Amino acid sequence: MLKITNLQARVEEKEILKGINLEVKPGEVHAIMGPNGSGKSTLANVLAGREDYEVTGGSVEYLGQDLLDLAAEERAREGIFLAFQYPVEIPGVTTTNFMKTALNQIREHKGQEPLDAVGFLKRMKEKMALVEIDQSLLSRSLNEGFSGGEKKRNEIFQMAMLEPKLALLDETDSGLDIDALRIVANGVNALKNKDNATIVVTHYQRLLDYIVPDFVHVLYKGRIVKSGTKDLALELEERGYDWIIKDLEGAEA
Amino acid sequence: MSTKKIFGQELIDQAEQYVSNLNGNAIAHLKDNRTQGLAYLKENGFPGPKAEEYKFTRLTKAISGKFDFATPIAQGDLPMDKIADIKKRHAGANILFFINGVYNAEQSEIVSTAEELRIDSLADRADAHELIAENSDPFQAQNNVYVNSGVVIEVPKNKKVAQPVLCYYISVDNGVNYGFVKNIYLANESSQADFVHFHFSEGNAKTFVNETKNYLVKANANIKLYKVQEESENAVYVGNTNVYQEKDSVFSSFVFTFDGEVVRNNLNIRVDGQGCESNMYGLYLAKGKTHIDNHTLVDHIQPNCNSNELYKGIIADQAKGVFNGKIFVRQAAQKTNAFQSNGNILLSDNATIHTKPQLEIWADDVKCSHGCTTGQLDEEAIFYLRARGIDKDKAKSMILLANAGEVIEHIGLGWLKMEIADKVMERLQVD
Numbered sequence: 001m002l003k004i005t006n007l008q009a010r011v012e013e014k015e016i017l018k019g020i021n022l023e024v025k026p027g028e029v030h031a032i033m034g035p036n037g038s039g040k041s042t043l044a045n046v047l048a049g050r051e052d053y054e055v056t057g058g059s060v061e062y063l064g065q066d067l068l069d070l071a072a073e074e075r076a077r078e079g080i081f082l083a084f085q086y087p088v089e090i091p092g093v094t095t096t097n098f099m100k101t102a103l104n105q106i107r108e109h110k111g112q113e114p115l116d117a118v119g120f121l122k123r124m125k126e127k128m129a130l131v132e133i134d135q136s137l138l139s140r141s142l143n144e145g146f147s148g149g150e151k152k153r154n155e156i157f158q159m160a161m162l163e164p165k166l167a168l169l170d171e172t173d174s175g176l177d178i179d180a181l182r183i184v185a186n187g188v189n190a191l192k193n194k195d196n197a198t199i200v201v202t203h204y205q206r207l208l209d210y211i212v213p214d215f216v217h218v219l220y221k222g223r224i225v226k227s228g229t230k231d232l233a234l235e236l237e238e239r240g241y242d243w244i245i246k247d248l249e250g251a252e253a
Numbered sequence: 254m255s256t257k258k259i260f261g262q263e264l265i266d267q268a269e270q271y272v273s274n275l276n277g278n279a280i281a282h283l284k285d286n287r288t289q290g291l292a293y294l295k296e297n298g299f300p301g302p303k304a305e306e307y308k309f310t311r312l313t314k315a316i317s318g319k320f321d322f323a324t325p326i327a328q329g330d331l332p333m334d335k336i337a338d339i340k341k342r343h344a345g346a347n348i349l350f351f352i353n354g355v356y357n358a359e360q361s362e363i364v365s366t367a368e369e370l371r372i373d374s375l376a377d378r379a380d381a382h383e384l385i386a387e388n389s390d391p392f393q394a395q396n397n398v399y400v401n402s403g404v405v406i407e408v409p410k411n412k413k414v415a416q417p418v419l420c421y422y423i424s425v426d427n428g429v430n431y432g433f434v435k436n437i438y439l440a441n442e443s444s445q446a447d448f449v450h451f452h453f454s455e456g457n458a459k460t461f462v463n464e465t466k467n468y469l470v471k472a473n474a475n476i477k478l479y480k481v482q483e484e485s486e487n488a489v490y491v492g493n494t495n496v497y498q499e500k501d502s503v504f505s506s507f508v509f510t511f512d513g514e515v516v517r518n519n520l521n522i523r524v525d526g527q528g529c530e531s532n533m534y535g536l537y538l539a540k541g542k543t544h545i546d547n548h549t550l551v552d553h554i555q556p557n558c559n560s561n562e563l564y565k566g567i568i569a570d571q572a573k574g575v576f577n578g579k580i581f582v583r584q585a586a587q588k589t590n591a592f593q594s595n596g597n598i599l600l601s602d603n604a605t606i607h608t609k610p611q612l613e614i615w616a617d618d619v620k621c622s623h624g625c626t627t628g629q630l631d632e633e634a635i636f637y638l639r640a641r642g643i644d645k646d647k648a649k650s651m652i653l654l655a656n657a658g659e660v661i662e663h664i665g666l667g668w669l670k671m672e673i674a675d676k677v678m679e680r681l682q683v684d
């Protein structure tokens with residue numbers, strides 16, 4: 001469903017992605033790991049359509065369309081969902097109102113009638129239970145004054161509401177305690193089916209005990225330098241990244 | 254002897270001419286106010302380009318050479334359709350009409366009983382001159398010279414006016430218009446009322462409105478003032494709202510400004526009693542070449558009072574905003590809590606805002622804070638909304654509306670809250 005070919009991107013004159021290749025099929029879970037600053041968030045944001053990042057080369061095909069041709073909101077309507085590493089605080093806009101607007105714009109795009117109040121509330125209730133999030137949180141200004149864990153849970157709640165085809169989870173696990181991590185992972189797993197796919201960005205193996213990946217990729221200095229199965233994540237956990245970097249420099253030298 | 258330069262000589266000459274043209278044919282008990290106003294103008298002139306209080310809003314220039322203030326203008330035809338529409342929309346409310354500055358009793362509708370609400374023409378209240386503010390501002394002085402019509406609205410002791418009092422100030426297209434209006438609001442002890450003022454222009458004529466509202470809020474009274482401004486793009490408006498609060502009273506002001514060529518609002522609140530609360534809310538949405546200036550002053554004279562101020566602006570195109578918020582806390586005014594906040598969003602590179610908090614505190618045991626923020630629309634926030642499928646324009650308008658909502662949510666009248674929210678939404682979606 002997603003085919004990234006030689007993708008290059010930069011921000012403010014700085015090359016960050018230097019040729020990414022990645023293919024994701026429906027039903028798959030891919031984990032992207034790598035040291036801080038290697039370009040993981042950049043990749044996730046480029047896929048979601050953030051305009052600060054300038055794509056300088058390569059292509060991305062998503063469900064038979066040229067993804068890079070679509071605006072951020074069009075991508076979301078076509079089923080791409082980015083769970084932000086740093087969710088934005090928006091005073092005066094409640095999560096409930098936000099979700100209602102988003103859902104209805106997506107439905108309008110698909111030529112569907114807006115969801116009525118009853119239908120919307122039903123969906124809210126169901127998804128709130130899934131990620132064990134409280135109504136009171138959703139009636140407050142979006143992410144304003146939320147704890148780190150609440151923000152991440154709110155991201156997964158939104159994902160549950162929108163039922164994306166391709167979810168990009170950017171460090172959704174960082175800053176979560178084990179209980180919160182389990183809730184978030186359960187939410188993600190419950191939403192998984194044979195038609196959708198997930199890309200999990202993390203630098204802790206811990207999350208992958210709960211969300212089991214089919215493939216693990218190591219991103220380093222803007223390139224995927226190693227790919228493997230979930231065993232690669234375990235190896236990274238044990239040995240860190242240094243050996244990969246050394247191998248790589250050895251190969252270059 | 255200083256040889257200070259007098260600005261606006263033409264306007265002063267016109268004022269003098271106007272007074273002599275009156276030939277005694279005017280409200281007699283306002284004679285002193287006229288004389289004193291004129292004397293103030295001759296002494297001080299109108300604000301020049303460097304006048305501290307008007308340096309960003311060049312009102313003298315905006316009205317010089319464009320009006321003949323010496324000759325009273327003919328009253329145009331009444332906008333009967335509009336009036337009928339207003340009456341229908343607000344059936345059951347008290348409605349007062351001021352057309353080009355002149356009170357129209359015939360069209361006005363007073364539903365409250367005389368026990369609850371007393372309305373007299375300025376001409377019929379010989380005590381009126383005592384309620385007219387001093388000449389502390391040149392436009393206030395100009396207003397004092399010209400005012401010859403207006404009302405005194407009085408709420409008797411212990412009465413609550415159940416229906417809101419709506420005042421419609423309509424500038425009717427008359428070629429060239431101007432109007433000088435002064436109304437006086439007397440809220441007696443423990444009374445309560447909501448006043449809603451709508452200021453707008455019918456048509457696009459060159460217009461000048463100089464308007465004064467004087468509120469005397471006596472002990473334990475609770476008064477809310479709402480002002481909604483939608484003047485035409487050729488209308489210059491200057492308004493002075495002077496409020497005098499006695500002990501234990503609550504006064505809340507809301508100013509919503511949408512349109513106009515140049516709009517200047519002076520809000521002066523003197524808090525001269527203990528246990529008072531003063532609230533000042535403002536929301537200005539400027540587009541095109543509109544220039545909106547809010548100058549507020551809350552003067553804490555006595556101890557144990559709270560004041561709270563929140564003004565927000567959204568400025569587009571080449572529009573300009575000005576905010577100046579003065580808080581004075583006199584030496585005797587211990588235990589004052591005074592808060593002020595002004596937030597602005599600039600929607601274009603050519604939009605500008607001048608914002609200045611001005612706190613002068615002579616007491617030592619007080620809590621005062623102020624903050625002002627100016628920024629573009631938050632791109633991060635827009636991307637966040639778009640990443641959920643919301644289109645760019647909708648995302649922008651949601652964020653702006655949320656911003657404006659921080660002011661709107663404080664409106665006490667449900668129907669007005671909806672009306673303002675609708676106007677704001679309409680405005681924010683067009684650009």
Ligand SMILES: Nc1ncnc2c1ncn2[C@@H]1O[C@H](COP(=O)(O)OP(=O)(O)O)[C@@H](O)[C@H]1O
Nearest residue numbers: 011012016035036037038039040041042043052
């Ligand atoms: N908006 C930006 N402006 C400038 N540099 C950026 C910006 N975003 C990311 N970078 C830089 O790009 C590199 C990759 O960042 P990022 O994609 O966030 O890495 P990761 O998520 O893997 O930690 C880092 O060196 C970072 O400093």
Ligand SMILES: [Mg+2]
Nearest residue numbers: 040041085171
């Ligand atoms: Mg990152």
